[in-house]
Amino acid sequence: MNRFGLTPIQRIMLGGSAVLGLLAFADLLFLDAMGVLVDLLLVLVSLGVALLVGMRARQALAGGAGDAAAGAGPAAGATTEAAAPRPGKPLDLRKQLLLLGGYVAFFCVCFTLFAYWMFPYERVKAFLIQEVERPKGPDDRRRPSGLELEIGELSPSWITGIKLTGVELTQLPEEPDGEPTVVRFDEATARVSLLSFLVGEIAVGYDLEVGGGTIEGEYADSEEATVIHASFDRVDLERLGILRSAVGLPVSGRLDGEIDLNLANEPTDTGGSVALTIRSLTVGDGEAKLKIGQMSDGITIEAIDAGTVTLNMEVENGVARIQELSADGDDLELSGSGNVRLVRQVKNSRVDLLVRFKFKDAYRDRNDRTRGLFTLLDMTPQLRPARTPDGGLQYRINGAFGSRVGTTPAGRAQPPGDGTPPARARPRPRRDDPEEDEDDE
Numbered sequence: 001m002n003r004f005g006l007t008p009i010q011r012i013m014l015g016g017s018a019v020l021g022l023l024a025f026a027d028l029l030f031l032d033a034m035g036v037l038v039d040l041l042l043v044l045v046s047l048g049v050a051l052l053v054g055m056r057a058r059q060a061l062a063g064g065a066g067d068a069a070a071g072a073g074p075a076a077g078a079t080t081e082a083a084a085p086r087p088g089k090p091l092d093l094r095k096q097l098l099l100l101g102g103y104v105a106f107f108c109v110c111f112t113l114f115a116y117w118m119f120p121y122e123r124v125k126a127f128l129i130q131e132v133e134r135p136k137g138p139d140d141r142r143r144p145s146g147l148e149l150e151i152g153e154l155s156p157s158w159i160t161g162i163k164l165t166g167v168e169l170t171q172l173p174e175e176p177d178g179e180p181t182v183v184r185f186d187e188a189t190a191r192v193s194l195l196s197f198l199v200g201e202i203a204v205g206y207d208l209e210v211g212g213g214t215i216e217g218e219y220a221d222s223e224e225a226t227v228i229h230a231s232f233d234r235v236d237l238e239r240l241g242i243l244r245s246a247v248g249l250p251v252s253g254r255l256d257g258e259i260d261l262n263l264a265n266e267p268t269d270t271g272g273s274v275a276l277t278i279r280s281l282t283v284g285d286g287e288a289k290l291k292i293g294q295m296s297d298g299i300t301i302e303a304i305d306a307g308t309v310t311l312n313m314e315v316e317n318g319v320a321r322i323q324e325l326s327a328d329g330d331d332l333e334l335s336g337s338g339n340v341r342l343v344r345q346v347k348n349s350r351v352d353l354l355v356r357f358k359f360k361d362a363y364r365d366r367n368d369r370t371r372g373l374f375t376l377l378d379m380t381p382q383l384r385p386a387r388t389p390d391g392g393l394q395y396r397i398n399g400a401f402g403s404r405v406g407t408t409p410a411g412r413a414q415p416p417g418d419g420t421p422p423a424r425a426r427p428r429p430r431r432d433d434p435e436e437d438e439d440d441e
Contacts, residue, residue, distance in 0.1 A: 124162065125154040132169075146172050161191030174404065179248075182241045185210050196220065211236025213254070225264040226344055232257050237278065249288050249301055253281035253309075263344045267318025270342055274313040274320065281306040281327065302370055304363065305330040318342055322353070331363035333392070347402025354413060358392030385409035 132149040134142040152166020167188050171181035187209040196203035201222040208215040213235035220227040235255040237243055243251040257276035264270045282303050284290075289298030307329025313320045318341060325336035338353035364374050377383055386393045386409035396413055399405035 119156065121154050121156065121162070125151050128154075146174075148172065157189050157191065160194055161189060164188040164190075184239060184241060211239030217259075225262055225269070228259065228261045228263070230259040232276070237281075247283060248290055249284045251281070251283055253278045257311075261315065261342070263342060263346070265344060267341075267343065270315065270318040270344075272315040272320075274311065274315070276311045278309040281309050281329070283332075299373060299376070300369065301373075302363075302366060304332050304359075306332045306334060309334065313340075315342060325355070331360055333358045333360065338397075345402075348400055350400050351398060351405060353397040354394065354410060355397060356388060356392050356394040358388075358390065383409070385411055387411045 129149050129151065130142075132147050133145055135145055136142055148170040150166070150168040150170075151164050153164070155163050155165075157163040164185075165187050167185040169183045169185075173180055185208050189207045191205045193203035193205070201220065203218065203220040205218050206216065214233045215230060215235060216233075217230035218227070219229075232255045236252070237255055238250065238252040240255075255276065255278050257274075259272075259274050259276070261272035261274075262270060282305055284301035284303050286300065286302050288301065290301050291298040306327045309325075309327040311325050312323040314323055315321075320340040320342055322337050322339065325334070327334035334355070334357045336353055336355040338351070340352070341350045343349050359374070364370055383393065386395055388394050388411050394409075394411050394413065395407045396410040397405060397407050
């Protein structure tokens with residue numbers, strides 16, 4: 001043993017712990033989370049072995065010193081009390097365990113602090129952008145996703161989270177003359193659950209700040225299912241930007257509600273609910289133009305007050321059925337029905353909706369511009385198939401999320417069913433059927 005009381009084996013173990021600590025930090029720099037966990041586990045094992053070796057060595061030394069003093073006997077001229085050997089002190093197990101706990105705690109604190117301060121956040125930023133813009137496919141080749149991600153700044157959020165500011169996600173248009181869909185977040189925070197990560201699952205909690213409102217929830221992915229929970233609180237749709245790209249006009253309003261989905265491998269195990277409300281929904285601003293048919297320049301649309309829009313859906317056996325889709329504003333009436341067939345690969349989910357809207361007389365006669373607009377719309381042949389008997393417009397929205405979702409005029413269409421195929425009608429017998437003649441008689 002040296003002057004620090006360490007045996008050779010202890011020195012080897014403690015040196016190995018230091019090397020493993022450096023390897024763990026190196027794995028952390030290369031974003032290898034599993035390597036970090038393995039290295040830290042080996043560090044703890046090394047420290048434990050070093051402690052046990054030290055305990056055994058001290059016990060052996062203490063016992064050997066007592067035996068040597070007892071065998072030597074009293075020295076010449078010494079009293080019996082002076083010659084009595086000192087008993088070896090037994091090792092205090094509690095103190096040794098406290099010492100080990102101190103070593104482990106000191107190492108973990110130092111490792112955490114240095115990892116927190118020196119973590120390569122720029123590498124994480126580049127990694128996130130790459131995974132969004134060019135994700136790996138089934139063949140491990142990266143291909144463009146049609147998305148562009150911009151991150152202003154990325155910083156830590158406590159120990160297991162990151163915070164992003166100035167986030168902008170853009171969906172590139174499929175057509176050359178199309179407009180991109182832009183979603184902007186003032187701030188986004190994500191935190192990973194280490195416990196779920198250790199058992200081979202992914203669980204991320206997130207909190208997004210957008211337009212004075214928040215979107216918070218959880219995302220969990222395992223072998224059996226994908227769980228999505230999102231809660232919306234006072235989200236400004238004008239700053240979110242999604243609906244403007246879908247409608248082609250500026251959209252403002254406040255979004256509240258919740259989404260709870262459990263997307264399982266088997267459709268029969270997929271369930272959940274959707275409850276969303278948009279208050280003070282306004283479409284158009286009196287300046288933006290809407291392209292209709294072959295009108296390349298478009299038509300200027302006065303602001304449309306749609307009031308409060310309510311959407312309620314129940315998900316059962318893999319089919320999300322609309323329970324309520326309605327709005328009754330000062331300028332517009334809206335109603336809808338249909339279903340969405342959900343699968344775990346969300347991009348393969350299919351939507352089949354029938355949406356009807358009707359402008360009220362107050363909006364049609366608001367001013368010369370609106371009167372001229374509806375006169376022109378009444379003369380547009382492309383809108384005739386969409387006209388309903390009560391003077392509204394009705395469109396069918398169908399397609400898969402991962403491909404192009406299209407809209408077709410459906411003024412005479414009946415609302416979609418609940419997602420189950422209709423029963424086949426029994427064929428009527430022909431007039432020349434003998435059995436029918438007998439029945440008539």
